[in-house]
Amino acid sequence: MSDIYQTVTDRIVAELEKGTAPWVKPWKDMRGSGPHNAISRRPYSGVNVLLLWITAAARGYTSDGWLTFKQVGEAGGHVRKGEKATQVVFVKPITISEKGDDGKPKTDENGDVIEHGAYLMRGYYVFNTEQCDGLPARATSSGIKIPDGIADPEFDDYVARTGAIVKHGGNRACYAPSLDQIAMPVRGAFETPSDYKATLLHELSHWTGHKSRLDRNLRNRFGDAEYAMEELIAELSAAYLCAELGVDGKLQHASYVDHWLTVLKKDKKAIFTAASAAQKSADFIRAAASQEAVAVAA
Numbered sequence: 001m002s003d004i005y006q007t008v009t010d011r012i013v014a015e016l017e018k019g020t021a022p023w024v025k026p027w028k029d030m031r032g033s034g035p036h037n038a039i040s041r042r043p044y045s046g047v048n049v050l051l052l053w054i055t056a057a058a059r060g061y062t063s064d065g066w067l068t069f070k071q072v073g074e075a076g077g078h079v080r081k082g083e084k085a086t087q088v089v090f091v092k093p094i095t096i097s098e099k100g101d102d103g104k105p106k107t108d109e110n111g112d113v114i115e116h117g118a119y120l121m122r123g124y125y126v127f128n129t130e131q132c133d134g135l136p137a138r139a140t141s142s143g144i145k146i147p148d149g150i151a152d153p154e155f156d157d158y159v160a161r162t163g164a165i166v167k168h169g170g171n172r173a174c175y176a177p178s179l180d181q182i183a184m185p186v187r188g189a190f191e192t193p194s195d196y197k198a199t200l201l202h203e204l205s206h207w208t209g210h211k212s213r214l215d216r217n218l219r220n221r222f223g224d225a226e227y228a229m230e231e232l233i234a235e236l237s238a239a240y241l242c243a244e245l246g247v248d249g250k251l252q253h254a255s256y257v258d259h260w261l262t263v264l265k266k267d268k269k270a271i272f273t274a275a276s277a278a279q280k281s282a283d284f285i286r287a288a289a290s291q292e293a294v295a296v297a298a
Contacts, residue, residue: 004089004123005268008047012271013264015054016257022054023239024251034243038065038129038139039075047275048088049240055086056128065129065139072127077134085125091272092120149246155197158245162288164207166200173199175206177218182207190249198242198249201285205237206230208281216277225266228259229274236278241285 015022035044035052044052044066052066066086072079097105129140150158159166165181171189175182182203190196209216209230220227235251242249263270 003268004121005272007087007123008051008089009264009268009271011054012050013261016261016264019257021235021251021257022050022057023236034240035064035066037071038063038067038135039071044088046091046279047272049279050236050271050275051088052086052126059128061128061130063129063140066126067129067132067135067139068124068126072132072135075135075139077132077136077139079127079132083127083131085127087123087125090122090124094120149194149248150197152193155245155247158289159200159204161290162204162207162285164204173203175203175218177210180207180210180212192249194247194249196249197245197247198238198251201241201245201247202234202238202251204285205234205241205278205281208237208284209233214277214280214284225259225263228256228263229270231256232260232263232274233277233281236275237281237285240278240282244282244286 012022035049035056036042037044055061056064066088067075069079069085100106129135166184167181168184168186170183171185173182173184182200184196184200184203187193187196190199206218208214209218216230216233217226218230220230235256238251241247242251
């Protein structure tokens with residue numbers, strides 16, 4: 001059985017070694033808000049988003065819809081001869097009891113069974129709808145509003161609804177955990193409005209790591225493995241949000257590629273950890289914005 005962790009990590013590393021972050025370009029050509037099952041409309045998440053973005057960019061797909069071979073057949077279509085499937089990952093959280101030498105579950109001082117969280121993981125294969133013929137219209141149409149780029153006032157409202165404090169001025173974009181504030185240069189310092197938005201979404205992703213929110217370790221130095229991981233989390237979280245909001249600005253990845261490569265090559269599970277944390281970050285921001293929007297509307 002192949003090592004799924006290593007297989008996925010190798011794909012991400014190969015893209016980074018080309019000098020391109022695999023999460024930067026794909027959303028610019030997307031029809032929907034991200035890769036999703038073409039029948040159920042359920043969106044893919046975590047590392048699967050990266051894997052499907054890589055394939056779509058490499059093969060020139062413009063559809064975000066994906067299906068298993070079985071689902072294609074059940075929908076009345078067929079995969080064209082010679083088409084190559086893309087491997088994605090099914091991940092299910094599970095709980096494992098720690099066993100003693102006698103094979104029985106270990107207990108703590110209170111008599112409770114000692115348990116650890118783990119993941120059940122298996123790979124499976126999907127095809128893009130553009131690799132198929134005979135699919136019904138409901139499978140080939142995105143069914144998702146095309147992101148045409150969120151307007152400045154709407155974007156400002158979106159950020160404001162999260163409750164994050166953003167201060168403009170100076171020449172640095174950063175999040176200060178001690179102040180729980182985001183510092184941003186003025187808008188005119190950016191080449192395009194989209195660059196401003198992408199940068200702010202990156203810093204907003206760091207903001208979710210505060211101890212009062214998702215409680216990630218934010219006290220690291222540039223060059224540390226932990227620092228590289230936090231930057232990767234923020235980069236991926238911002239990419240997910242940029243895709244959803246139709247923002248095509250540049251993310252701040254160039255200076256971190258070598259550090260990410262070091263981390264990913266040392267730990268084959270690192271990309272899974274980062275992608276999962278990034279998904280939680282993006283979900284937190286989305287929920288914070290929508291909950292406040294509901295409260296304001298009410």
